[in-house]
Amino acid sequence: MLNKSRLLLLFLLIGFAIIIASPEGLLSGAFSFPLQTQQLTKLSDKTTNTPFAIFEPNTLRMNLGCEPPSLDWTRATDAASFDVIANIMVGLTKYTDNLSSAPSCAQSWDITDNGKCYTFHLRPDIHWSDGKLLTAHDFEYAWKRLLDPQTAAPYAFFLYDIKNAFAYNQGQIKDPNKLGCRAIDDHTFVVHLNRPIAYFLYLTSFCPTFPQRQDIIERYGNNWTNPGHLISNGPFILKKWQHEYKIELAANPSYYGQAPSLQTVKMFMIPEQSTAFALYENNQLDCIDNRSFPTSEIEKYRKSENQHGEYREISLLRVSYIGFNIDKKPFDDVKVRQAFAFGIDRERLCRILRHGEKPLASLIPQPLLGSVPFQSAQSYNPQLAKKLLSQAGYPDGKNFPQTFLLYPHREDTRLLVEAIQDELKRNLNIHVDLLNQEWQVYLQTLRNNTPPMYRYAWGADYPDPDTFMNLFTAHNGNNNTHWSNKQYDLLVNQAGCEANPQKRAQLYKQADNLLCKEAAPIIPINTAAQNLLVKPWVRGISANQLDLQFFSNVKVGN
Amino acid sequence: MFLIRELKLQTNMQQTKIHLAKIAAIIILIMCVVAILSSLGFSFTSYSYDQTSECILKPPSAHHLLGTDELGRDLLTRIIYGSQLSISIGFLTAIIAFLVGTAYGSIAGFIGGRVDTLMMRGIDLFYALPDLLIMILIGIVIGRGTFGILLALGLVSWMGTARLVRAQFLYLKKEEFIEAARACGASSWRIIVKHLLPNAFAPIVVSLTFIVPSAILAESTLSFIGLGLSPPACSWGTLASEGWRALRTEPHLILWPSLAIFIVVLSFNFLGDTLADKLDPKNKLIN
Numbered sequence: 001m002l003n004k005s006r007l008l009l010l011f012l013l014i015g016f017a018i019i020i021a022s023p024e025g026l027l028s029g030a031f032s033f034p035l036q037t038q039q040l041t042k043l044s045d046k047t048t049n050t051p052f053a054i055f056e057p058n059t060l061r062m063n064l065g066c067e068p069p070s071l072d073w074t075r076a077t078d079a080a081s082f083d084v085i086a087n088i089m090v091g092l093t094k095y096t097d098n099l100s101s102a103p104s105c106a107q108s109w110d111i112t113d114n115g116k117c118y119t120f121h122l123r124p125d126i127h128w129s130d131g132k133l134l135t136a137h138d139f140e141y142a143w144k145r146l147l148d149p150q151t152a153a154p155y156a157f158f159l160y161d162i163k164n165a166f167a168y169n170q171g172q173i174k175d176p177n178k179l180g181c182r183a184i185d186d187h188t189f190v191v192h193l194n195r196p197i198a199y200f201l202y203l204t205s206f207c208p209t210f211p212q213r214q215d216i217i218e219r220y221g222n223n224w225t226n227p228g229h230l231i232s233n234g235p236f237i238l239k240k241w242q243h244e245y246k247i248e249l250a251a252n253p254s255y256y257g258q259a260p261s262l263q264t265v266k267m268f269m270i271p272e273q274s275t276a277f278a279l280y281e282n283n284q285l286d287c288i289d290n291r292s293f294p295t296s297e298i299e300k301y302r303k304s305e306n307q308h309g310e311y312r313e314i315s316l317l318r319v320s321y322i323g324f325n326i327d328k329k330p331f332d333d334v335k336v337r338q339a340f341a342f343g344i345d346r347e348r349l350c351r352i353l354r355h356g357e358k359p360l361a362s363l364i365p366q367p368l369l370g371s372v373p374f375q376s377a378q379s380y381n382p383q384l385a386k387k388l389l390s391q392a393g394y395p396d397g398k399n400f401p402q403t404f405l406l407y408p409h410r411e412d413t414r415l416l417v418e419a420i421q422d423e424l425k426r427n428l429n430i431h432v433d434l435l436n437q438e439w440q441v442y443l444q445t446l447r448n449n450t451p452p453m454y455r456y457a458w459g460a461d462y463p464d465p466d467t468f469m470n471l472f473t474a475h476n477g478n479n480n481t482h483w484s485n486k487q488y489d490l491l492v493n494q495a496g497c498e499a500n501p502q503k504r505a506q507l508y509k510q511a512d513n514l515l516c517k518e519a520a521p522i523i524p525i526n527t528a529a530q531n532l533l534v535k536p537w538v539r540g541i542s543a544n545q546l547d548l549q550f551f552s553n554v555k556v557g558n
Numbered sequence: 559m560f561l562i563r564e565l566k567l568q569t570n571m572q573q574t575k576i577h578l579a580k581i582a583a584i585i586i587l588i589m590c591v592v593a594i595l596s597s598l599g600f601s602f603t604s605y606s607y608d609q610t611s612e613c614i615l616k617p618p619s620a621h622h623l624l625g626t627d628e629l630g631r632d633l634l635t636r637i638i639y640g641s642q643l644s645i646s647i648g649f650l651t652a653i654i655a656f657l658v659g660t661a662y663g664s665i666a667g668f669i670g671g672r673v674d675t676l677m678m679r680g681i682d683l684f685y686a687l688p689d690l691l692i693m694i695l696i697g698i699v700i701g702r703g704t705f706g707i708l709l710a711l712g713l714v715s716w717m718g719t720a721r722l723v724r725a726q727f728l729y730l731k732k733e734e735f736i737e738a739a740r741a742c743g744a745s746s747w748r749i750i751v752k753h754l755l756p757n758a759f760a761p762i763v764v765s766l767t768f769i770v771p772s773a774i775l776a777e778s779t780l781s782f783i784g785l786g787l788s789p790p791a792c793s794w795g796t797l798a799s800e801g802w803r804a805l806r807t808e809p810h811l812i813l814w815p816s817l818a819i820f821i822v823v824l825s826f827n828f829l830g831d832t833l834a835d836k837l838d839p840k841n842k843l844i845n
Contacts, residue, residue, distance in 0.1 A: 274803070296615075296804035352614060352629060409784070411803065415628055418789045422610050422629060425790075434788055 054283040055537050058263040060556055061284065062549075063276045065291035067244050067269050071225040073207040074146045074153045079291075079547065084247055084267065085207045086548050088232040090257075092120050092139065092189070092204040095550075097542055099463045101201040105134060105211070105233070106189070115196030115499065120189040120204075126256045128213065129237045136183035138211035144176045145217075146208055155208035157477075158461070161200070163192040195497045198504065202462035235260045235552035244269055249551075260552045280533060286556065287534040287541055295354050295412065298531050302356075310533050313356040314543045317365055317460035318528040319468060322405070322420065325450040326521050327482045330401055335392035337520040343385035343427040344420060346525055347376055352419045353412060356529035362512045363472075364465045365527040369501060370508025371465070382427040389428055397429035404433035406451040408442045416525070417455055446480045454480070457528065460546060465508045466496050472515055472522070483521035488514050572835070579832035582825035589822055593641040605632040607639035608790040615808050625810040627800065633810065636792055637818055643793040644774050645822070647707060651773035652766045654712035659719025660762065664750050666720070667727025674724070681717045689714045693776070697785035704787070707780060711773050722765050726758035760837040767830035771823040778819055794819045 068081040076085060094104035106120035126134040143162075146153050147169045160166045163180025167173040180192030193200065203209055213231055220229045230238045235255045240248035249265040268285070270276040276292030279285045285292070301311040322340070324331040331337055346359035358365075361379050362372040386396070394400045407417045417434050424430045432453065437445060446454060458478070460467045469492045470476055474484035488511055495507035516524055534541050540553040596602065603623075605611075611630035618625045624633040666677040693710040700706035730736060731754065739749050774794075780786050781795025782802075789796075794815045801811030 274805075294803055294806075296807035300807055414789075419610075419629055421790065422608065425608070426610070436784075 055286060055535065055556055056264075057557055058261065059266060060262050060264070060538065060551060060554055061266045061268065061286045063270050063279075063285055063288055063292045064247070064267045065269065065276070066271055068247070071230065071238070071241075073210050074142065074151055074155070074212065076207060077154045080269075082207055083549055084238070084249070085210070087234060087236045087249060087265065087551050088230075088238055088252075089207070089210045089234040091206070091210045092122075093201050095205050095544065095546070095548065097544065099544055099546065101205050104205075105139075106204075109201075113192075115198075115497075116193045118191040118193070118200060120191070122187040122189065123256065124187055126233060127254045128231045128233050129252050129254055130231050131254065132213075132231075133186070134211060134233055135186040136189040137186070138213060139189050139209075140181060140183040141214045142210065142212035143181045144179060145212060147179065148176065153208065155461075158203055158206075158208045161193050161195060161197050163194055195493075196499070197466070197496050198499060199462055199464035199466055199496070202464055206462060236262075236265060239264075257552070261555045262551060265551055280535075283535070286538045287532060289530055289532050290355065293531050293533060298356075299354055301531075301533065310535065312532040312534065312543060314530045314532065314547075315356065315358060315365075315545065316528045316530050316547050317368065317463060317467075317545045318457060318547065319360060319363060319365055319459075320416070320455065320457040320525050320528065321360075321363065322523040322525060323450075323454050323456055323481050324521055325452050325454075325480070325482055328450075328452045330392070330394070330403070331452055333392045334519060335388045336394070337523075338517075339385045339388035339392065339428060340424065341385075341516075341520050341523045342379070342381045342388065344423045344523065344525070345376075345380045345427075346374070347380070348423070349416060349419050350526050353416060353526070355412070355531055357526040358529070360524040360526050362509075362516055363468050363522070363524045364508060364512055365460075365468075368460075368463065368465045368468075370495075370505040370512060372509065372512065385428055389430075394430075400430050402433070403452045404435045405453040405455065406435050406437065406442065406445060407455040408439050409436045410439075413455055420455075420525075450480045450482065456480075459528075463546060465504075466492070469495070469508060469511055469515075481521035483519060485514065485519060488519075575828075575832050575835065578828045582828040585821060585825045586829065589641060589825075590645060592638060593645045596638050597642045597646075601635070602638055603632055603635045605635045607631070607635050607792070609635075615804075615811075617808070617810055624814045625808075627797075627811060633797075633814055636797060637794065637814055640793045640797055640815065641818065643704065643787065643791070644777060644795070644819070647704070647711065647777045647793070648770040648774040648822075648826075650708055651711040651715050651776075652769045654708065655715040655719050655769050656762065656766055658712065659716040660723050660755070662716065663720035663723025664727060664754070667724035668731060668746065668750055668754070670728065670731075678721075678724070681720055684714075684717050687714075689776070690779070693780055694783075694785055697780065707777055707786065710780070711776055714776075715769050715773060719762060719765050719769070722761055723758055726761060727754055730754050730757055764830060764834045764837060767826055767833055771826035771830075774819065774826075775823055 064080040064083060066080050068076070068084055069078060070076045070081055071084055073085045073089060076082060090104045092104060092106040092109075093101040096102045105122055105126055107123045108121045110119045111117070112119070120136075120139075122134070122136055128134055143159060145151050147156055147159055147162075147165050149169055149171050156169045159181075160169070164173055164178045165180070168176065168179055180194075182190050184190055191200075211233070216229065216231050217224045220226070223229060225238075227238050227241045232238065232252070233255075235252055235257065236249035237252045238247065239250040240246070246269060247267040249267070251260050251263050253259075268276075270279070270292065273292055273294045276285065276288060277294055277297060280288045280292065302313070324337050324340075326332055326337070350357040350359050359374045359376075359379070361374045362370075364371040366373065389395070389397065405417055405420070407413045414436065421432050421434055424432055435451070436442075445451065446456070458468060458471060472479050472481065472483065473489045473492055474486075491507050491511035491514070495504050495511065498504040498507060515522065530543060530547055532541065532543055537556055537558060539555045542550055542553065592602070609631060611626065611632075613622065613626045614630045615628055616622060616626045622632050622634070624637065627633055627636065662677065662681075666674045692714055696710040696713070697706055700709065736749060736753055739753050744752070777786065777793060778795030778798060781793050782799040784799065786796050786799075787793055797815035798812050798819070801808070801813075801815065804811050
């Protein structure tokens, strides 16, 4: 009876044996991974004192953590897909290391009509990897495809500010030629905007707006992203895609820019953190990030000083917050929401999470325009929280209705919500139940039947406050709080079009104050951080706050 | 000569077994007393089970004998608190298995014939259902909590007892004392409760001592894969599941709860084994 449960006993027994026998060499060598050993080069590395450093020359091995759901850049939405696409494609503009926009496919552009008309002049010498010339028509096709309601691209909102784009995407206008983006000739691409948004050149630097080949997509249909079919224009090309195992990129000989030093990038899909981490320690991966870096190991690497500078921590433009459904009791009362906000010690939460998270006072993370530096005294005040709660009719948490917090099924979110549950119990004497759901189910629940409280995180799509602030405008599909405020919408809209940075910052601060202090449909908790481990023989890994990794300048070797 | 030596050896082994069983019984008794006292509010440590502190993930020390967890909670306190659930789940599942299994088995065994065949096929059906799947489904439908876990465990644990009781009844009901009872005009109910059950009791008790540890393990499995209790409540399984990710850097997180599971399960198995030997009529020859 219950034989399966005896397996656990066996497992635990083996666990003891391993722990007791070898606390240090526990995982190394316990996993074998099919890497061709004859390709591995052994060498003794004098500078770093690692006598058995092993790497594959001019090859970078990293872990995507999972199979990329889609390599079609009009449809992709997740980090694994973007990691591949950002290295095989370039757009009109590109991000520099400090996240400003620089010329790429477009060598220059004119901005006219008070910032509402962009004319891009394309370089005449850019070729696709099959030798065909890149033209402005490829951009026109890609952008129309992104906005086409048939494509149902989640990132269609990226281009909503183009003339008629929203109406076309919603099906109110049927004719794609009415859209405000057009190729005048092979090398000139003109875009007409509804309003002069200040961050448009960021949009042209990110995956959804990259050009696409009409002939290829029409010939292969949904299979056009398969290796051999997929044609790209970036520093690398897709060479192999072994599903659930690895993707292999090779240097693109027809890339217009400086040829990358790497010949091959191997992107493995190892879902288990501990397995991937063991592979890194075994020199079978060259760099890993949070996806492959168990939290408890981060602490160890951060503390130890003799790790050859392998460890890096980058604060990300990624915000995690608690949202309320303001239609559901007791969170229809703004005092309750404010009480919760003051009753949570965000600094303590960050200490518990241990990835290098930073507490947040505003929805806009630093160093973006309009961000408010975190000050503990102004964000955490249990006395005030208790006062607000009793004003709302629940002195010392008495008679507070039973409520719950929904969170997605992931290890670090579990820890965060447990810590929040503890904070609320300790500071407000309120017990909140915790409920977790699988990611897809969780997203559906948020849309269709928003729970009283939920934990959500949002990563910036472009390094501008707008990417966060427009989330809570009335018509944004990601605003699950049911909160809408005309003044807020107006402020965010105004700020988006404001050219003067000081004025913009001021407007965003006002909107943020409304969102996070006065109405408080959300409580911003913390910004995330990326923790990287990079082997000493890898140079030039550029990690940025958008969490995009570009491998064109990476070198592997001594 | 050889036979005597063999017999001696067996007696020695029996002695060791009995000693082990005594130790096991003492351990179980202590664990039960600790669990009961802690559920009555007696605290063995100076912390409460959900009391957090700034000492996050500290290894064992004088203040925290078994160390602290990710939220700074004292692990010893949590293990003692967890014993309430783990041990009570074990016993409650055994009780459910006893009630359902005995009732089902008695009816099948006592009535016999076509009813018996039908009921036994029902048991086969239950045996064919994968345990873990049933438990996961119930966990999803009813939600996380003690009731869901108990229902799930009860549902997959009663069949063995039912078969055992039926077999005993089939064998016993042909005995002369039952015939005598019948001849005296005793009702079926009286025969079952007063005559059949007491005589079938020994094997039932033995089977129950094996259900307790397997239920504790099953509950740990459920909690381990994330279908157990909802935090901050905890059982040994949830504690182990929180700890396994940090196996390399903070082994104390998984070591102590696993050790607790291990010791209790082992003790129950020793006890059950010895009870089975003691109550087995064949062994009376040697003793």
